Amino acid sequence: MLRPITREVISAANAESLARSVKALADPARIRIVSMIAAHDDGEACVCDLTDPLGLSQPTVSHHLRILMDAGFLTRSKRGTWAYYRLAPGALGALTSFLASAV
Amino acid sequence: MLRPITREVISAANAESLARSVKALADPARIRIVSMIAAHDDGEACVCDLTDPLGLSQPTVSHHLRILMDAGFLTRSKRGTWAYYRLAPGALGALTSFLASAV
């Protein structure tokens, strides 16, 4: 993988937006949540699947899920009283490849 | 890139350590610093090269550089009164590939 002769510095605005995405993953609970959802049956999990293994209260888990959703890493589908969360296809890969190329 | 049938959930300890690394990049100033160092002549830059383009005070820049060093993303070599910072080879790539595979 060759290094281009000229290397552009990331713009302040792009750095801000990239930092927002990275920040969404910069917490152990949220990293575990993403990993747990990815490993769960059918690739989806509800809040009640996560609270116990995480050792966190239900409001805290909902809070983390909202942050991951707002950052575009998760999607939510409500069925009955349950809310099922999934990985947003390609979102994580997009971040890691952009991170690797941009900085 | 095939997905393994069984997917391990990341351990709490590994999530903690991964979060520490990610957190070091979860700030627009630090992302710009990494990008600026990568783009700078000979792949190295001193503190005085960074303060003006970042619009931050010298202590703040030193603070960010320390965080990036502690996380293993940068190396420092002192020559005279100047301190030259470089990307630690492979550190960023190691993070992104681990991130992509582990979560």
Next chain:
DNA sequence: GTTAAACATCGACGTTTGTCAATGTATCTG
């Protein structure tokens, strides 16, 4: 219509974070 269950939202709290001015530490120059 009541009750119960799953989840979201709110309010409050201690902790962590990003920033700067002030100060300390080397290193070079005359």
Next chain:
DNA sequence: CAGATACATTGACAAACGTCGATGTTTAAC
């Protein structure tokens, strides 16, 4: 040695963050 330069460290402060208990909202079951 005296002054200047480049950088690190310290202390302080406001803002952001992670967490929980309490409460609100929606849906299902009886």
